[in-house]
Amino acid sequence: MKKKVTTEENGGNYFEKHALPVLLGLTALLILIVFYDFLVFDKLYLFKGLASDSMVDTYPNYIHIADYLRSEGLPMWSFSQGMGQSIFPFSFPDPLVTMLYALGRDHLAYGIAYMEIAKIFLCSIFFYLLLKKLSVTGLPAIVGALSYSFSSFVIVGSCWNIFSTEALYLVLLLYGFEKLYQDKNRLILPVVIALIAILQPFDLWLMGLFLLLYIVVRLFENNSIFSRASIVLMAEVGLLCALGVAMGSILFLSEVKAMINSPRVAGHASYFDELLSKSIFSTGDAAHNVTALMRFFSSDMLGGSNQFKGWYNFMEAPLFYCGLLNLLLMPQVFRFGSRRKKIIYAVWFAIFILPVIFPFLRYAFWLFTGDYYRLFGFFLSVLIILYSTQALSQIIKHSKPDITLLGGTLVILLLALYFPYQWLQTDTILNTELRSQIAMLLIFYTALIALLGVTQYNKTAQYLLCLTFFAELTYFSSKNINERMALTGEEHEQKFGFLDYTIEAVNYLNKTDSSFYRISKDYWSGPVNHPSFNDAKIQRYRGTGSYHSFNQPSYVRFLAGMNIIDQNDEAQTRWLIGLRNEPMLHSHVSLKYFLSKNPVALVHINYDSLTTIGDVRIYKNKYALPLGFTYRQKIDSKTFSQLSQQQKSNMLYKAVVINDSLYGKLTKELKVADISDTSEYTSEEYINDIDSLETESLTMESFSNNRIKGSITVSDNRLLFFSIPFSDSWSAKVDGKKHDLLRVNIGFSGLMLKEGTHKIELSFWPSSFKTSVPINIVGILLYLCLMAYQYKQYRSSQNKN
Secondary structure (H helix, E strand, C coil), rough: CCCCCCCCCCHHHHHHHHHHHHHHHHHHHHHHHHHHHHHHCCCEEEEEECCCCCHHHHHHHHHHHHHHHHHHHCCCCEEECCCCEEHHHCCCCCCCHHHCCCCCEEEHHHHHHHHHHHHHHHHHHHHHHHHCCCCCHHHHHHHHHHHHCCCHHHHHHHHHHHHHHHHHHHHHHHHHHHHHHHCCCHHHHHHHHHHHHHCCHHHHHHHHHHHHHHHEEEEECCCCCCHHHHHHHHHHHHHHHHHCCCCCHHHHHHHHHHHHHHCCCCCCCCHHHHHHHCCCCCCCCHHHHHHHCCCCCCCCCHHHHHHHHCCCCCCCCCCCCHHHHHHHCCCCCHHHHCHHHHHHHHHHHHHHHHHHCCCHHHHHHCCCCCCCHHHHHHHHHHHHHHHHHHHHHHHHHHCCCCCHHHHHHHHHHHHHCCHHHHHHHHCCCCCCCHHHHHHHHHHHHHHHHCCCHHHHHHHHHHHHHHHHHHHHHHHHHHHHHHCCCCEEEEHHHHCCHHHHHHHHHHHHHHHCCCCCCCCEEEECCCCCCCCCCCCHHHHCCCCCCCCCCCHHHHHHHHHHHCCCCCCCCCCHHHCCCCCCHHHHHCHHHCCCEEEECCCCCCCCEEEEEEEEECCCCEEEEEEEECCEEEEEEEHHHHHHHHHCCHHHHHHHHCCEECCCCHCCCCCCCEECCCHHHCCCCCCHHHHHHHHHHCCCCCCEEEEECEEEEEEEEEEEEEEEEEEECCCCCEEEEEECCCCCCEEECEEEEEEEEEEEEEEEEECCCCCHHHHHHHHHHHHHHHHHHHHHHHHHHHHHHHCCC
């Protein structure tokens, strides 16, 4: 009897033997094609349109940290972010970024693309290794690894840097669990957990939840969910995860503190109450639903990055795309395995598809902090890839795709593509040309999958599947990356964007003025189509603006208290324009110089023209106060809050604003200010007030971002004010003795001084270090013990063999 030739022996044999080399070759070739312009530095991985955060947030932060490491060491407090903020949280998001800092400001921009390429390569390798642990090999493993590493979450998200890092950590997390589950290797999981905790503390919740569901599914698959061994395994996973958090605690705890204290979480700008009030079973609007459906087919179905016509925006809309082949293959997984396995797979998929249909469930995943997809949306893509690769593996092994199910899947997908969505009265606009291309690909894939069941065509079908899938990923990835407006290598070398004449102007001021001062500008240097609030971080000056997810809470409180921003508007707590448009407050915060590119700049009367460098004109504030000056009068915060915005600005030059809880304690030290004449404020009165505040002020002896020393002589009891946003991580010494810093003027710092001459010292040290450093040391020591124990077990098993 003639032996039946199986698929594995026929076409699958080549891919089985050479899967890893084939995968590495295809990944490298894909990267070369997609990222060629970035590899040869014709373009830099910095974007001007959508994903401009890479230009105005991420890049200035990278440069700022790189400079800080060279000049002052460990990044702690910086006066270049807002009016001052701790930059230690999120300063070392991942090892690759830390390596990027070593390139320095002159070369760092060229390394960003290579950093992203490294993450894509690592995603491809580790997802392949994960699939091998799940007994998926050969062509399915190649398809799965490419699907993961070139999914829209990784490719599109790489423009924000963090998405691709999250994808890498997620696959490492799953692989780490499989190494523990199958090989008793306990070393990978704690390291990955530490990396996740350092990158983004909230990801511990999201990835931890996904890992928990993954473990439950794996135990159900093996019919061991209620066994003693499974209980021990779960306990071991919990302990290893706790060890990982301890290992990353030095950054993790500081980041948690920054998040909890931020206006987005603890302040009035939180979305918690609004999102929690939504109906559980309400569905998304038509724009959302159409966008979510179309993004399974391609990130560009509703327009490319600059022409996107869907829900939210191109980056924030769900990034579900992970290969058209997977959409056709995924339903096939429910043909294989036991009834229990099919049920648990269906439940697992429902857990992540239902929040797409019912947004309230998605809000719950995010603990009602925002209306996001981001990492949560990627979980759905991962499930699709895992299901489809297992289905393809079973089809190749058994040579039997379900033609009826395959045909039905194709019909449903085509109906989803060609449904007349204009009937839903939505503003979404489909890319009809791309839709036709996707339809043709789906039909061709269907034919190839069907041919896998025909022995004489099987080998050809596998090769064509691999080739077609490679072409699909190349096409879509190239569109996602190369159709964006990126900074060119030529622009980066010219007097363009951040490298304009602001650099020379700042250098000039640093050489001619050694005092503490802040700078403002009437222009933005970022080469993007919107304001760049982080110019100070990359151009090395002290300003007042800041764009940051978690801005310094005391500074936000000050801006809100002065009616400059609305603290209930979450966006305004992130995009802080600062005091740029508040000239009456410039003197109060040591804002001494103003830069303009306008030939007829409308500067405040306080400013005199100083000089011009290139196209930048420098103006000097004649009445700028020093960093530390003294008040003799006070006003309670309740009375102050009832003044008009103009009156508030005037009053800050007359009296210090004291919180109600502190006001009574300073009854004898300071006089109560008269507020009856604050509405009329003459120039003469303003100058007299400036003179009065400056007369007894701090003489600076030494200054750095984290330590300030000086001396002062006061003729009576006074409050020494510092235009430093209040933080419990700042400590003060007066004449060598610890002294309490007070929160004054809504969000700044102050010291009460008695009559006489005093030595003043301020120092910054993150308060979270007191808790995190001991935990971190214990965590690392425990991990070293675990390594020794694991090595001992390995040697013991080797000796037995």
